[in-house]
Amino acid sequence: MPSPFSFRLNATDGAARCGEIATAHGAVRTPAFMPVGTQAAIKGVHHDDVRAAGADIVLANTYHLMLRPSAERVAVLGGLHAFMRWPLPILTDSGGYQVMSLASLCKVAEAGVIFRSHLDGATVELTPERAIEVQLLLGSDIAMQLDECVKLPADKADIERAMRLSLRWAERCKRAFEAAPADRALFGIVQGGDDPRLREASARGLIDLCFDGYAIGGLAVGETQDVMLKTVAETAPAMPAERPRYLMGVGTPADILKTIARGLDMFDCVLPTRNGRHGLAFTRFGPINIKNAQHADDPRPLDPESRCPATRDFSRAYLHHLFKAGEALGGTLLSIVNLFYYQDLMAGARAAIAKGCFADYAGQIEEQWQAKRDVTEQI
Amino acid sequence: MPSPFSFRLNATDGAARCGEIATAHGAVRTPAFMPVGTQAAIKGVHHDDVRAAGADIVLANTYHLMLRPSAERVAVLGGLHAFMRWPLPILTDSGGYQVMSLASLCKVAEAGVIFRSHLDGATVELTPERAIEVQLLLGSDIAMQLDECVKLPADKADIERAMRLSLRWAERCKRAFEAAPADRALFGIVQGGDDPRLREASARGLIDLCFDGYAIGGLAVGETQDVMLKTVAETAPAMPAERPRYLMGVGTPADILKTIARGLDMFDCVLPTRNGRHGLAFTRFGPINIKNAQHADDPRPLDPESRCPATRDFSRAYLHHLFKAGEALGGTLLSIVNLFYYQDLMAGARAAIAKGCFADYAGQIEEQWQAKRDVTEQI
Numbered sequence: 001m002p003s004p005f006s007f008r009l010n011a012t013d014g015a016a017r018c019g020e021i022a023t024a025h026g027a028v029r030t031p032a033f034m035p036v037g038t039q040a041a042i043k044g045v046h047h048d049d050v051r052a053a054g055a056d057i058v059l060a061n062t063y064h065l066m067l068r069p070s071a072e073r074v075a076v077l078g079g080l081h082a083f084m085r086w087p088l089p090i091l092t093d094s095g096g097y098q099v100m101s102l103a104s105l106c107k108v109a110e111a112g113v114i115f116r117s118h119l120d121g122a123t124v125e126l127t128p129e130r131a132i133e134v135q136l137l138l139g140s141d142i143a144m145q146l147d148e149c150v151k152l153p154a155d156k157a158d159i160e161r162a163m164r165l166s167l168r169w170a171e172r173c174k175r176a177f178e179a180a181p182a183d184r185a186l187f188g189i190v191q192g193g194d195d196p197r198l199r200e201a202s203a204r205g206l207i208d209l210c211f212d213g214y215a216i217g218g219l220a221v222g223e224t225q226d227v228m229l230k231t232v233a234e235t236a237p238a239m240p241a242e243r244p245r246y247l248m249g250v251g252t253p254a255d256i257l258k259t260i261a262r263g264l265d266m267f268d269c270v271l272p273t274r275n276g277r278h279g280l281a282f283t284r285f286g287p288i289n290i291k292n293a294q295h296a297d298d299p300r301p302l303d304p305e306s307r308c309p310a311t312r313d314f315s316r317a318y319l320h321h322l323f324k325a326g327e328a329l330g331g332t333l334l335s336i337v338n339l340f341y342y343q344d345l346m347a348g349a350r351a352a353i354a355k356g357c358f359a360d361y362a363g364q365i366e367e368q369w370q371a372k373r374d375v376t377e378q379i
Numbered sequence: 380m381p382s383p384f385s386f387r388l389n390a391t392d393g394a395a396r397c398g399e400i401a402t403a404h405g406a407v408r409t410p411a412f413m414p415v416g417t418q419a420a421i422k423g424v425h426h427d428d429v430r431a432a433g434a435d436i437v438l439a440n441t442y443h444l445m446l447r448p449s450a451e452r453v454a455v456l457g458g459l460h461a462f463m464r465w466p467l468p469i470l471t472d473s474g475g476y477q478v479m480s481l482a483s484l485c486k487v488a489e490a491g492v493i494f495r496s497h498l499d500g501a502t503v504e505l506t507p508e509r510a511i512e513v514q515l516l517l518g519s520d521i522a523m524q525l526d527e528c529v530k531l532p533a534d535k536a537d538i539e540r541a542m543r544l545s546l547r548w549a550e551r552c553k554r555a556f557e558a559a560p561a562d563r564a565l566f567g568i569v570q571g572g573d574d575p576r577l578r579e580a581s582a583r584g585l586i587d588l589c590f591d592g593y594a595i596g597g598l599a600v601g602e603t604q605d606v607m608l609k610t611v612a613e614t615a616p617a618m619p620a621e622r623p624r625y626l627m628g629v630g631t632p633a634d635i636l637k638t639i640a641r642g643l644d645m646f647d648c649v650l651p652t653r654n655g656r657h658g659l660a661f662t663r664f665g666p667i668n669i670k671n672a673q674h675a676d677d678p679r680p681l682d683p684e685s686r687c688p689a690t691r692d693f694s695r696a697y698l699h700h701l702f703k704a705g706e707a708l709g710g711t712l713l714s715i716v717n718l719f720y721y722q723d724l725m726a727g728a729r730a731a732i733a734k735g736c737f738a739d740y741a742g743q744i745e746e747q748w749q750a751k752r753d754v755t756e757q758i
Contacts, residue, residue, distance in 0.1 A: 039700075039706055041701055043707065046425075046711065064704075069675065073675070076676065077676070077678055083694070083697055083700075084697060296452070297452065297455065299457070315462070317462070318463060318464070321418075322420055324447060325447055327422065329420045329422075329424070332707075332711070333425075
């Protein structure tokens with residue numbers, strides 16, 4: 001009998017929290033950063049390196065996997081954990097966000113969303129019930145409700161319409177999820193754009209439905225960092241303290257520190273791997289663009305004190321050379337550098353919250369980034 | 380004081396030989412396959428995986444490295460071993476072959492070869508003396524003489540002219556190499572196309588100059604496998620038994636087994652990584668094209684009995700998916716699969732030669748490839 005999904009809050013420090021999510025595939029220490037494995041692979045990085053970096057959980061994208069290789073095929077092959085050989089927890093999104101951003105001819109209606117696949121142009125319908133069915137076939141530990149996400153800035157009327165629709169979809173998802181094994185969790189998604197009252201109404205509606213966790217959706221979609229932080233600060237208090245709070249699609253290391261401080265527990269973002277492939281390394285000294293000419297003769301590693309072999313052992317000159325020479329190994333190594341950086345940032349945050357000194361920790365990290373801005377070039 | 384370069388023959392089995400090369404960076408068990416790290420990186424594969432596969436030595440390309448990042452820069456950064464963080468032996472080619480195949484406006488003269496860089500169009504001269512200087516700056520354990528390589532089929536007169544020029548260049552390389560540290564080795568290259576008397580004359584000329592090892596160049600350049608094997612069989616006996624014999628640019632697993640049987644000790648080829656990136660896996664059951672549709676639902680690994688994690692642990696369905704989805708991880712995993720396959724093939728060959736049963740070993744391997752040709756699709 002697998003252990004049921006649960007969340008334990010271990011310590012709080014102001015609004016910041018640290019805790020642990022239990023799943024059938026193991027524990028997730030929070031605050032947690034989830035590397036993104038869009039197509040059942042973290043781009044350019046071997047699973048072993050993702051684990052070595054310290055990730056407790058990865059995210060996979062329902063939209064991509066339902067189209068290729070298809071949820072039914074993954075299910076026959078034993079589910080996503082077996083398919084991609086990731087034995088630890090997996091969260092899947094609902095597919096809604098990417099339907100709306102990637103598919104062509106996307107039509108949102110009460111029943112669900114109809115779109116053309118970006119792969120072969122086939123017409124596909126994604127309803128709340130289908131989004132749950134797909135995620136159950138994939139076998140993720142944490143599934144997300146289908147929601148409609150509106151790009152900011154947007155009219156209040158449009159934001160409210162999408163929020164209300166998302167609430168009705170939340171209820172249908174919740175009902176469809178009743179067939180799920182007991183160890184699977186379903187999260188609701190708070191919508192409402194940058195309007196605090198809509199956010200609160202969304203949160204209340206979701207709480208009435210009683211989800212295993214609550215996410216903030218519809219941010220990191222074009223708004224400024226100020227708007228994002230304000231919305232998170234206003235929304236988090238409306239989310240149950242005894243459930244994990246997940247900020248979808250966020251973000252930079254600075255975004256994550258600032259939203260941990262506002263009470264968020266879970267994060268996902270493609271930045272570590274996307275920036276890595278483009279030659280941008282996140283380091284203690286701030287971001288470093290390894291393609292810049294100044295690194296061509298630099299025998300120093302990115303950070304001699306890192307526990308990450310790629311960060312500690314390879315010279316900046318060699319990493320620079322790999323990018324200049326178009327060797328894919330460069331992107332792989334910098335993706336690993338960044339995955340370690342993000343996980344170490346989270347480990348430091350957890351330790352600081354447990355000791356009650358998170359504000360100091362975040363301040364020191366930001367000071368280090370700032371201090372080095374004068375001596376080494378940045379993004 | 381680093382140990383000097385040496386070669387010890389441990390056993391022979393017919394013409395096949397097994398032995399050990401000692402270098403300042405460690406031992407090379409022969410027969411040895413050298414993965415190709417053209418630009419100081421084995422394409423798409425982390426150094427740790429190359430070592431885990433069992434490679435004792437890698438090859439790096441002088442032509443590419445002299446143009447970018449430049450031999451002088453690598454030297455300042457501590458030499459190639461430090462630069463690429465490969466602590467084991469490294470062999471560098473002379474650059475000649477790639478000048479003649481990759482550069483534009485290449486002009487061969489007595490003094491050397493003048494060409495335009497494929498990177499920026501700059502005019503560069505590569506003389507025998509410069510080829511040695513560059514390789515000493517790179518710091519490889521085994522350097523190669525500059526030679527002229529003629530594509531087959533070719534006129535006998537042209538083959539002979541290039542062979543004589545290569546001999547004169549061999550002498551100049553040998554003289555230039557007198558400045559090298561005592562632990563570095565220089566190999567001569569037997570030329571002469573598909574003409575046994577020219578090959579023999581070339582070998583005799585080189586032996587008079589007394590090299591640390593001898594290579595067969597000018598093969599795997601367009602001739603049939605029959606011509607290649609015949610030339611190797613005719614040339615090997617003219618090469619000193621007490622020195623390593625290196626067959627440049629060869630080849631497929633079958634080529635390698637057949638030329639080990641003809642007395643060759645060292646091999647290099649881009650096939651394991653190039654084929655891996657293109658979805659072709661070398662396995663016990665012969666080559667497998669993982670992109671073929673039949674693998675989409677196949678839960679079996681490429682070979683459950685392999686010691687290679689990528690070969691043993693990932694399903695064919697997952698590897699197929701990675702290629703279909705354009706995930707670079709697919710090419711990386713299949714490159715690792717192939718590097719392990721080649722190294723295991725060599726380890727098996729060494730063990731079989733030591734036991735005096737190499738012909739049986741080669742026969743069994745080829746039988747396995749053949750047996751499976753009926754039940755699984757091939758290249």
